[in-house]
Amino acid sequence: DAKTTQPPSMDCAEGRAANLPCNHSTISGNEYVYWYRQIHSQGPQYIIHGLKNNETNEMASLIITEDRKSSTLILPHATLRDTAVYYCIVRSYGGATNKLIFGTGTLLAVQP
Amino acid sequence: SAVISQKPSRDICQRGTSLTIQCQVDSQVTMMFWYRQQPGQSLTLIATANQGSEATYESGFVIDKFPISRPNLTFSTLTVSNMSPEDSSIYLCSVAGKNSYEQYFGPGTRLTVT
Numbered sequence: 001d002a003k004t005t006q007p008p009s010m011d012c013a014e015g016r017a018a019n020l021p022c023n024h025s026t027i028s029g030n031e032y033v034y035w036y037r038q039i040h041s042q043g044p045q046y047i048i049h050g051l052k053n054n055e056t057n058e059m060a061s062l063i064i065t066e067d068r069k070s071s072t073l074i075l076p077h078a079t080l081r082d083t084a085v086y087y088c089i090v091r092s093y094g095g096a097t098n099k100l101i102f103g104t105g106t107l108l109a110v111q112p
Numbered sequence: 113s114a115v116i117s118q119k120p121s122r123d124i125c126q127r128g129t130s131l132t133i134q135c136q137v138d139s140q141v142t143m144m145f146w147y148r149q150q151p152g153q154s155l156t157l158i159a160t161a162n163q164g165s166e167a168t169y170e171s172g173f174v175i176d177k178f179p180i181s182r183p184n185l186t187f188s189t190l191t192v193s194n195m196s197p198e199d200s201s202i203y204l205c206s207v208a209g210k211n212s213y214e215q216y217f218g219p220g221t222r223l224t225v226t
Contacts, residue, residue: 032213043116043204043217044155087154099145100206100215102155 004088009107012082018075020106022088025069031092033064034100035073037084044087044102047073078110114139114207116218124224125195132191133221135205140185143208146178149220150201158203161188195225 005023012018024033035047048055048062050071055062061074075082087105115138125131135144144161158178159167167180182188192199205218 034213038155041220043206043219046214046216049213085154099143099157099160101157102147104154 004090004103006086006088006103006106008104009109011109011111012075012078014080014110014112015077018073018078018082018108018110020073020075020086020088020108021070022073023070024088024090027068027090028092031090033062033068033071034089034091035060035062036087036089036100036102037082038087038105039081039084047086075108078108080110080112082108083110084108113214114141114216116205116207116216118203118205118218118221120221121219122222122224124226127196127225129195130191130193131195131223132189133203133205133223135188135190135218137186137207141207142185144182144188145206145208145215146180146188146190147204147206147217148201149204155204158190161190192223195223197225199223200225 032049032051034049036044038044048057048060050062050064064071085105085107087102089100117136119134146158147155148158149155157170158173159169159180161167161180161182163182163185177193179191202220202222204220207216
């Protein structure tokens with residue numbers, strides 16, 4: 001699976017959009033981009049995933065560049081409860097193992 | 113979504129002893145995984161627990177140190193054997209969701225070895 005690069009930390013004002021970048025320049029054609037987050041002392045939580053089109057759900061939006069070498073997770077109206085470590089993971093879909101390999105992630109601190 | 117419970121939620125153990133962590137899921141799942149999260153670090157995959165066969169271990173993890181059982185599609189155990197302080201971590205159970213693209217995580221077991 002391709003590796004990802006994320007900034008170690010970011011700040012965001014409460015109520016504003018949080019834009020979390022991720023670079024995955026070695027992504028291959030059958031690999032998806034997944035986002036998970038881990039709130040302190042809890043297990044990771046699935047947020048969203050995508051292949052090449054932009055995706056949106058009730059939690060966030062995922063914007064993937066046309067060349068698929070980078071993506072941005074957008075939390076449209078960040079709240080204090082969104083303070084967490086956000087992990088961008090590239091993984092091929094299906095197959096025998098379906099395992100997730102975590103990188104170092106981005107610590108998002110939402111400020112009041 | 114799958115609801116995952118782990119027992120114990122936390123424990124303090126003496127070096128040289130072993131601890132077995134249980135993972136129970138409220139529905140049958142194909143894939144179960146065990147992760148370790150050392151203090152201040154990201155998650156590291158230990159192994160994939162296979163129902164009816166031996167677990168598949170990641171590089172750096174061995175069966176003698178982390179034996180895993182998976183007797184059915186809703187339950188798995190991870191044993192941390194002959195513990196040392198370096199084994200102090202949070203151990204998390206994870207399962208692959210019904211649609212395969214989503215993976216759910218348990219609340220974790222916080223282990224401290226003294």
